Amino acid sequence: MLFTKMHGLGNKYVFFNLLNNPLDNHDLSELARSVSDVNYGIGSDGMILICPSDKADFRMRIFNADGSEGKNCGNGLRCTAKYLYDNGYSESSQFTIETLGEIVEVEVELETNHKSTVRSVKVDMGEPKLQKADLPMEGDPFSSTINEPVIIENQEFHMTCLSMGNPHAILFVDDVKKFPLERWGPKIEHATLFPERVNVGIVHVLNEQEIDYRVWERGSGLTMACGTGACAAVVAAALNNRLKRELPITVHLPGGDLTILWDANNHVWKSGPAEYICHGELAIETCQTLFSR
Numbered sequence: 001m002l003f004t005k006m007h008g009l010g011n012k013y014v015f016f017n018l019l020n021n022p023l024d025n026h027d028l029s030e031l032a033r034s035v036s037d038v039n040y041g042i043g044s045d046g047m048i049l050i051c052p053s054d055k056a057d058f059r060m061r062i063f064n065a066d067g068s069e070g071k072n073c074g075n076g077l078r079c080t081a082k083y084l085y086d087n088g089y090s091e092s093s094q095f096t097i098e099t100l101g102e103i104v105e106v107e108v109e110l111e112t113n114h115k116s117t118v119r120s121v122k123v124d125m126g127e128p129k130l131q132k133a134d135l136p137m138e139g140d141p142f143s144s145t146i147n148e149p150v151i152i153e154n155q156e157f158h159m160t161c162l163s164m165g166n167p168h169a170i171l172f173v174d175d176v177k178k179f180p181l182e183r184w185g186p187k188i189e190h191a192t193l194f195p196e197r198v199n200v201g202i203v204h205v206l207n208e209q210e211i212d213y214r215v216w217e218r219g220s221g222l223t224m225a226c227g228t229g230a231c232a233a234v235v236a237a238a239l240n241n242r243l244k245r246e247l248p249i250t251v252h253l254p255g256g257d258l259t260i261l262w263d264a265n266n267h268v269w270k271s272g273p274a275e276y277i278c279h280g281e282l283a284i285e286t287c288q289t290l291f292s293r
């Protein structure tokens with residue numbers, strides 16, 4: 001099995017190109033767990049499948065490191081777009097990708113002096129969804145959660161919860177580096193309040209155009225970056241009047257920076273880099289060993 005490993009700001013995935021070769025007989029959750037394993041597999045935050053689509057130009061499926069399937073992946077979309085453009089699957093620099101959440105539009109932005117080199121990728125991440133039913137979250141399905149007190153293991157947190165395809169719970173803190181995310185991330189992820197679990201983001205607003213953000217990802221744990229999470233962080237900050245809407249915001253993540261804009265038409269735009277790590281071949285024996293473990 002040929003694979004490509006790519007990352008968006010250190011959020012790393014193993015990609016399988018299934019445009020011409022479907023992976024018929026595999027347990028995809030098991031394959032995702034296996035390839036993500038840092039000791040026995042390739043080592044990643046999850047697996048991404050690039051597939052044909054009958055609704056958009058291409059389709060992307062994302063599996064977390066624990067084998068669960070996510071609805072969307074902001075960093076994965078940029079990597080997928082770069083891979084498709086670089087490998088000649090799209091002649092146009094703008095095309096559409098179907099995700100489990102919705103169809104998104106991507107645009108590869110090229111170096112001015114090097115027209116074939118992708119400098120960054122811009123994605124229309126669609127509209128944030130604020131109702132509890134959209135995450136889902138326990139409580140009145142039509143209400144939203146903006147700076148609401150929530151008790152987890154006798155500790156009160158003020159949370160803003162929304163979906164950017166994936167569900168995110170956002171907490172504002174004084175210092176994202178000092179907050180013990182590895183301790184509270186898994187507890188909030190698995191709280192009964194979130195029947196399908198949740199991604200947990202912590203945010204500190206630095207000024208009108210910059211925020212610090214760290215994430216505990218549902219199904220993958222601490223990662224260097226999360227694209228849908230960076231969008232959710234900016235939307236949450238604007239909803240709490242900590243930032244102005246319609247201004248481009250630089251989100252500082254452990255893996256680097258993303259630019260996010262929540263526009264007047266209620267769409268969230270995200271721009272940032274996508275990089276290759278390696279291309280390789282997963283040996284059949286390795287696959288068999290992985291599946292029998």
Ligand SMILES: N[C@@H](CCC[C@H](N)C(=O)O)C(=O)O
Pocket residue numbers: 011062064069070071072073074075076166167199217218219220225226227228229
């Ligand atoms: N890293 C991703 C999100 C991956 C899916 C997420 N963990 C979920 O299950 O909701 C991103 O860049 O958005």
